[in-house]
Structure formats: structure tokens, C-alpha cells
Amino acid sequence: MRKHSNSLKLPISLQDVLRGKSVEWERLEYKEGWNPEAVLHSICAFANDFHNLGGGYIAIGVADDKGRPVLPPAGISPAQLDAIQKELLNLGHSAIQPMYHPLSAPCEVDGQWILVLWVPGGETRPYKAKVSLSKDKHDWAYYIRKQSSTVVAKGGDEQELIGLAATVPFDDRYNQRASVDALSPRLIETFLQEVGSDLAADVPSLTPEAIGRQMNIVGGPSEFVFPKNVGLLFFNENPREFFPATQIDVVWFPDGPGGDQFEEKTFAGPLSRITREALDYIRRNFISETVIKHPDRAEATRVENFPYAAIEEAVTNAVYHRGYDVREPIEVRISRDELVVLSYPGPDRSVRLEDLRAGRALPRRYRNRRIGEFLKELDMTEGRSTGIPKILHAMEANGSAPPVFDFDEDHTYFMCSLSAHPSASTGQATDNVYSGIGSRLGSRLESRLESRLESRLAAKVVIILSRKEEGKASLAGHLGHKTVSGELHKQVRRLLDADYIEMTIPDKPRSSKQKYRLTDKGKKVLEEE
Numbered sequence: 001m002r003k004h005s006n007s008l009k010l011p012i013s014l015q016d017v018l019r020g021k022s023v024e025w026e027r028l029e030y031k032e033g034w035n036p037e038a039v040l041h042s043i044c045a046f047a048n049d050f051h052n053l054g055g056g057y058i059a060i061g062v063a064d065d066k067g068r069p070v071l072p073p074a075g076i077s078p079a080q081l082d083a084i085q086k087e088l089l090n091l092g093h094s095a096i097q098p099m100y101h102p103l104s105a106p107c108e109v110d111g112q113w114i115l116v117l118w119v120p121g122g123e124t125r126p127y128k129a130k131v132s133l134s135k136d137k138h139d140w141a142y143y144i145r146k147q148s149s150t151v152v153a154k155g156g157d158e159q160e161l162i163g164l165a166a167t168v169p170f171d172d173r174y175n176q177r178a179s180v181d182a183l184s185p186r187l188i189e190t191f192l193q194e195v196g197s198d199l200a201a202d203v204p205s206l207t208p209e210a211i212g213r214q215m216n217i218v219g220g221p222s223e224f225v226f227p228k229n230v231g232l233l234f235f236n237e238n239p240r241e242f243f244p245a246t247q248i249d250v251v252w253f254p255d256g257p258g259g260d261q262f263e264e265k266t267f268a269g270p271l272s273r274i275t276r277e278a279l280d281y282i283r284r285n286f287i288s289e290t291v292i293k294h295p296d297r298a299e300a301t302r303v304e305n306f307p308y309a310a311i312e313e314a315v316t317n318a319v320y321h322r323g324y325d326v327r328e329p330i331e332v333r334i335s336r337d338e339l340v341v342l343s344y345p346g347p348d349r350s351v352r353l354e355d356l357r358a359g360r361a362l363p364r365r366y367r368n369r370r371i372g373e374f375l376k377e378l379d380m381t382e383g384r385s386t387g388i389p390k391i392l393h394a395m396e397a398n399g400s401a402p403p404v405f406d407f408d409e410d411h412t413y414f415m416c417s418l419s420a421h422p423s424a425s426t427g428q429a430t431d432n433v434y435s436g437i438g439s440r441l442g443s444r445l446e447s448r449l450e451s452r453l454e455s456r457l458a459a460k461v462v463i464i465l466s467r468k469e470e471g472k473a474s475l476a477g478h479l480g481h482k483t484v485s486g487e488l489h490k491q492v493r494r495l496l497d498a499d500y501i502e503m504t505i506p507d508k509p510r511s512s513k514q515k516y517r518l519t520d521k522g523k524k525v526l527e528e529e
Contacts, residue, residue, distance in 0.1 A: 009105060009197065009198045009199040009202065009214065010105050010116060010118060010197060010198070010199065011118075011192065011195075011197055011199055011214060011215040011216070012195055012196075012197055012377050013195060013196030013197055013198075014107055014109070014116070014198075015196065016195075016196075016377070017057050017059060017116055018059065018062070018069050018071065018109070019069075025067055025068070025148055026053070026056075026145060026147055026148045027046075027053055027054065027055070027056035027057065027145075028056060028057050028058075028059070028067075028069075028148075029042050029056065029057070029058045029059070029064075029148075029150070030058075030059050030062040030063065030064040030069050030070075031058065031059070031060045031061070031062070031064070032061070032062065032063040032064065032070075032074050033060075033061070033074070033076070034060055034076060034080060034084050036087060036091060036133060037132065037133050038150075039058060039060065039088075039117070040091050040095055040096065040129050040130065040133070041129055041143045041150050042056075042058055042119075042143075042150045043058070043091075043092075043096065043100065043102055043117065043119050043129070044096055044100075044127050044128065044129035044142070044143040044150075045143040045144050045145045045150040045151075046058075046102075046119035046120075046121070046145065047096075047100050047102075047119055047120075047121065047122035047125065047127045048121075048122065048125050048126055048127050048142065048143065048144050048153075048161060049120075049121030049122065049125065049369065050144040050145060050153070050157070050160075050161060050164075051145070051366065052121065052169055052366045052367070052368075052369040053121075053145075053366065053369055053372070053373075054120065054121055054369040054370055054372065054373040055118070055119045055120040055121040055122075055369075056119055056145070057116060057117065057118055057119065058102075058116070058117040058119065059073075059114055059115075059116050059117075060076060060084065060114060060115040060116075060117070061073050061074055061075045061076040061112065061113065061114035061115060062074065062114055067148040071109075071110070072109065072110035072111075072112060073109050073110065073112045073114050074112070075109075075111075075112025075113050075114060076112075076113055076114065076115065077113070078113050081106045081113060081115060084115055085104050085106075085115070088101070088102065088104060088117070089101065095129055095130045095133065096127055096128070096129045096130075097127065097128055097129075097140070098122075098124045098127065100122055100127055102117040102118060102119040103117070103118040103119075103120075103214075103216075104116070104117050104118075105117075105118065118216075120216045121168075121169075121172065121369055123168050123172075123219070125161070125164055125165070125167075126142055126161045126162055126164060126165060127142070127143075128140045128141060128142045128143075129141065129143060131152075141153070142158055142161055142162075144157060144161060169366075169367065169368060169369050169370070170229060170323070170324060170325050170367075170368070171228070171229050171230040171233065171324065171368040171369065171370045171371050172228055172229070172230060172369060172370045173228065173229055174219055174220055174226040174227070174228055174229075175226055175227055175228065175229050175232055175242060176226055177242060178226065178227050178232055178236075178242055179226075179227070180208045180209050180212055180218055180225050180226070180227055181208060182227055182232060182236050182242075183208050183212055183217065183218070183227050183231050183232070183235045183236060184235050184236060184237060185203055185204070185208065185211070187234070187235040187236075187237070187270060188203055188211060188215070188235050189203040189204075191234065191235070191272070191374075191378075193512070194378060194512050194513075195377045195378065199211070199214060199215070209222075209225050212227065212231060215231075216228070216370075217230060217231030217234075217235065218231065228370070229242075229243070229324065230368075230370035230371055230374065233246065233270070233271050233324065233371065234270050234271050234272060234371075234374055235270065236270065237269060237270065238268070238269065239268075239269070239270065239271070240268055243324045243325070244327045245326075245327045245328055245329045246268070246271075246324060246329075247266050247267060247268040247274065247329045247330070248266070248267045248274050248275070248278040248315070248319075248329065248330045248331075248332065249264060249265075249266050249267075249329050249330070249331045249332070250264070250265050250266075250267070250278055250281060250282060250332045250334065251263070251264045251331065251332065251333050251334065252264075252285075252286070252334050252335075253333065253334065253335040254335075254336075256335050256336070256337070257333065257335060265281060266329075267281070271319055271371065271374075271375075272374070272375070272378055272380065274319075275315065275316060275319050275375075275380060276380075278315060278332065279311065279312055279315055279316075280474065280477060282311060282315075282332065282334070283308055283311075284477055284478060286305075286306070286334050286339075287304055287305065287306060287308050287311075288304065288305050288424060289302055289303070289304050289305075289424070289467055290302070290303050290304075290305070290421075290423055290424040292423055301399075303398055303399055303400075303421045303423055303424050304398055304421065304424060305420045305421055305424035306339045306400075306418050306420060306421075307394040307395060307397070307398040307400065307418075308468070309390065309394035310390075310391045310394035310395050310398075310403065310418055311339065311341075311418065313381075313387045313390045313391045313394070314341040314387075314391055314403075314416040314418070315330070315332065315341055316375065316380050316381045316387070317381070317387040317388075317416075318330045318341050318342075318343035318414070318416075319371070319375070320368060320371055320372050320375055320381055320387075321343070321347065321366070321367055321368065321414070322343040322344060322345075323344060323345050323367065324368075326344045326345060328343075328344040330342070330343045331343075336420065337419065337420050338417060338418065338419055338420065339417070339418045339420075340415060340416070340417045340418075341415070341416045342413060342414070342415050343413070343414050344412065344413050344414075345411055345412050345413065345414070346407035346408065346410075346411030346412055346413055346414045347407060347411060347414055348366075348367065348411075349411060353405070353406070353407065356388060356405050357404075357405055379513070388405070391403050391416065391418075395418065398421060399421060399423075400418070400419060400420075400421045401419040403416055403417060403418050403419075404416075404417040404419075405417075449462055449463070449525070449526070452525060453495075453500070453525075455491055455494070457479075457487060457488065457491045458491045458494060458495055460478075460479060461475060461488075461491060461492065461495060461501070462495070462500060462501070462518065462522060462525070462526060463526075464478045464479075465501060465516060465517060465518050465522070466518060466523075466526055469504055469515040469516065469517040470515055470516060471513075471514060471515045471516070472484045472488065472489070472492065472514075472516075474515075475488065475492075475516075476488060492516065495516075495522070496516075498521075499519055499521050499522075500518065500519060500521055500522035500525065501516045501517065501518055501519060501522055502516065502517060502519050503515075503516060504516065504517060
């Protein structure tokens with residue numbers, strides 16, 4: 001896949017647009033050919049962003065089969081590319097009110113040219129478009145997205161859309177207290193590389209304003225350019241300068257919340273970084289696994305005190321949905337019996353507590369349309385109200401009590417409480433490598449594995465991977481190392497070559513998302529020990 005030499009480059013990978021990897025299907029639309037009227041209506045609908053999902057993408061030259069793209073694409077002729085883009089410019093001036101222009105990117109896919117339109121949620125909604133482009137037709141209508149379709153907003157939907165007049169979610173607003181220079185090119189480049197955007201290669205040669213406009217994290221006329229709040233939250237080293245209390249506090253109560261002692265660690269910085277660092281800290285220090293043997297069968301049961309999958313969803317959802325204009329941090333309170341994630345304010349007014357507890361709450365719209373968009377591109381969340389059901393499922397799969405969700409009548413806070421599994425050992429881990437198996441047992445196991453694998457470091461890696469898949473950086477963290485050493489690289493390669501471990505993404509060995517797991521041979525050598 002490649003882009004037209006002089007075109008805009010998308011801030012996400014083309015694969016995401018064509019396969020819906022990190023973009024919900026309802027934010028994607030495919031058009032086999034150029035139909036200006038149909039495309040105009042979809043642009044209007046995405047610009048209205050009725051549910052605050054962040055707009056959408058339209059791929060012209062790609063046929064549609066029940067909402068999914070037909071690949072390889074039908075394509076459009078190269079001669080049409082410039083003509084279509086000129087017509088789009090015209091339509092943005094004359095056929096939609098207020099004036100609106102999507103961003104366009106011609107791309108070559110499997111030898112065929114397509115045109116991808118990026119249509120972010122507009123800043124001056126509601127937008128209306130001409131119902132017909134015929135010269136003798138003069139009707140206009142508001143368009144919105146319903147599931148994966150573009151429809152005319154009618155009745156209550158139309159009134160609600162009009163009620164959103166010129167309201168822009170906090171994360172998508174301009175921040176007039178900051179300059180574009182507050183955005184870090186290094187953080188932007190790292191993000192674009194991680195999501196697979198071709199735009200990453202252009203960062204060193206572009207001005208902060210130019211790269212910011214292409215990512216829609218900068219706006220305003222050239223004489224008054226400002227970064228958007230979402231840009232500062234993800235691409236500034238110290239967002240707390242602009243949004244006080246943008247942090248995650250992890251608090252450990254060894255004697256329970258009523259005790260005299262507690263330990264607190266604060267994570268501050270760009271949102272994606274603090275989310276990952278806080279979760280990694282919790283996983284390394286507070287998650288333990290207990291092996292329960294049964295007299296009537298050979299297979300043992302493994303349970304975690306708090307299932308990590310549930311914690312991951314709870315913390316990421318708090319980052320996604322908290323109010324960044326509220327001066328309260330996200331707090332994770334951990335004791336031996338309970339882990340609580342607390343954030344402010346509460347969920348959308350449309351959410352009812354009984355529906356939330358049943359795992360079927362569907363908010364009318366999302367508080368942070370752009371934060372959710374970036375988290376989804378980083379594979380840190382899926383959105384669309386999947387977090388609560390995932391927490392419920394993770395707790396059930398671990399054999400734990402159901403989670404407890406709560407918020408007050410005024411929706412001023414949201415709490416997710418996870419109870420410790422009654423059979424699991426709970427407490428701050430004193431040895432990251434042996435977490436969940438006990439230091440004495442772990443030491444004996446490590447010694448025996450060292451003899452078999454001819455390396456103490458390799459033995460530690462196998463023990464760590466017996467709990468879950470890990471990347472090299474996480475392995476280093478478990479081992480108490482700040483960086484991935486050359487010796488760790490060497491031992492991981494030895495274990496791969498000996499077929500004790502395998503890559504989770506074997507076709508992309510250098511992927512930033514690469515992790516490792518035990519093979520059947522690795523599990524067998526562990527069981528034999």
C-alpha cells in the first residue's frame with residue numbers, strides 16, 4: 001500500500017481504515033464509485049458526530065458488503081483523483097452548512113487507487129447538507145450516523161442534534177493558554193510509529209503546526225493557532241501544567257483502608273504513558289497467582305487475587321471517561337481484600353446503575369471523543385461500551401465475586417470495586433519473578449530450571465512467562481532492570497531457538513507490540529521441574 005506523492009497522510013494506518021482494526025465499523029463507510037450526493041450526506045453525518053465517537057472515514061473506490069470492504073478494491077482512475085478532490089472542495093463551500101471540508105488522502109492498494117476521506121467531528125455542529133444536488137432541488141436536511149448507516153435526523157434525534165449546537169467535547173477544544181510549541185514532536189513521532197502511520201516519517205521535516213493540523217490536534221487560523229486539549233494530554237510531557245490532577249494515584253493499604261499505614265505512587269505525564277506505567281506497576285507489585293490442586297483430577301486451577309484483565313479495563317476506562325476539567329486524579333486503592341478504581345465525574349446521564357451492573361449500559365454519547373480515538377488506535381481500549389462486560393467476564397472467568405459499580409444520583413463520581421479471590425494470596429509482591437508462587441518455592445524451581453537451561457536468567461524468563469505473555473521491556477521490569485540488557489536479548493533468542501518460547505507476532509519480529517509466551521515444550525519443562 002502506498003500514498004499519492006503529494007497527498008495528505010493519514011494519522012492512522014491504512015490497514016485500520018480497510019480492516020477496522022482500531023476503528024469501529026460504524027465509523028467506516030465504503031463507496032465503490034464516486035457518488036457526490038451520497039458522499040456529501042455521509043460527510044455531513046460524520047461531521048455532526050452525534051454520539052461523540054470522533055467522526056469517521058470514507059473510502060471511495062472500495063465496494064461494500066454488509067458494512068465490510070471488498071478487497072482487493074475496485075479502485076478509481078488516477079485521472080479522477082484531482083477532479084474528485086476539487087469537487088469535494090466545492091461541495092464543502094456550497095452544499096453543506098456551516099462550511100465543512102474533510103481531509104483527503106489518495107492511496108494505492110493492490111495496484112488500484114482509492115481516495116480516503118478523514119471526516120473529524122466538526123467544531124460548529126449541527127451541519128446540514130443539500131438533500132439533492134439537482135439544480136431544481138433546494139431542500140436541506142441534518143444527517144447523522146445510525147449504526148453503520150447515514151440517515152436523516154428526524155424527530156427527537158433532530159431536536160437533540162440541534163441542542164448540541166456548537167458544543168464541542170472538552171478534549172477536542174482549542175487550548176488558548178498553550179502554544180503549538182507545547183506539543184512534543186518526539187511523542188508525536190513515537191505514537192505515529194506505534195500505530196503504523198506513514199506520517200511518522202514526515203515528522204522531522206514538518207513544523208509543529210503542519211503535523212498538528214494533519215493529526216487534527218491543532219486548529220484555528222494561521223495567525224491564531226492553538227493546540228487542542230487532546231494534543232496536550234497525549235503529546236506534552238507534563239499535561240498537569242494545563243490540566244491539574246491529570247495523574248493516576250496508586251495507593252496500597254497493607255493493613256486495610258482503616259490502617260495507619262499506606263504507600264502511594266503517582267503516575268504523571270502523557271495519558272498513554274501513565275496508563276501503561278500504572279498498569280505495569282500494579283501487575284508487577286500487586287497481582288499474585290495461586291495454584292489450587294484437586295485430589296480428584298490431575299489439572300490444577302490457577303486463580304489471580306485480582307484478574308489483571310479486569311484491572312486493565314477498569315483503569316483504561318477511567319482514563320477514557322474521566323473529566324479533564326475536573327481537578328481530581330484517578331485513584332486506584334488496593335488492600336488485601338479489594339481493589340477500587342475511582343474517577344470523576346460519573347458516567348453520562350443516560351446510563352442507569354441497574355443497567356451498568358448488568359453489563360448492558362449504552363451511553364447516548366461519549367465524554368471524550370478524541371481521547372477514545374487515540375486509545376483505540378493504541379489498542380488500549382475498544383470503546384462502544386465493551387469495558388464493563390469485559391470486567392464482568394474477567395471476574396467470572398477467574399472465579400471471583402462479581403465487580404461492584406457505583407455512582408451517586410448526581411453522577412459526580414464513578415467507582416469500580418474488585419474483590420480479591422477468596423483462595424488467592426493477596427498482598428504486595430516482595431519478589432517480582434516469584435509473584436504468585438512464593439519466594440521459597442520459586443527459588444527451588446529457578447535452581448532446577450537453571451541446571452536444565454544452563455542460564456539463571458533464562459530460568460527467570462521461563463518462570464515469568466508461565467504466568468502470562470510479556471514483552472521484553474516487561475520482562476526487564478519483572479527482573480528489576482530499568483532497561484533491556486544485552487544478556488536478556490541473548491537469552492530470549494536462545495529460548496526461541498530451543499523452542500521453549502515463541503513470539504505472539506511471528507511475522508513481525510520487530511513489532512513494538514511483540515510479546516513472548518511459553519510453547520508446549522516450555523510448559524512441559526516447567527511441569528517436569
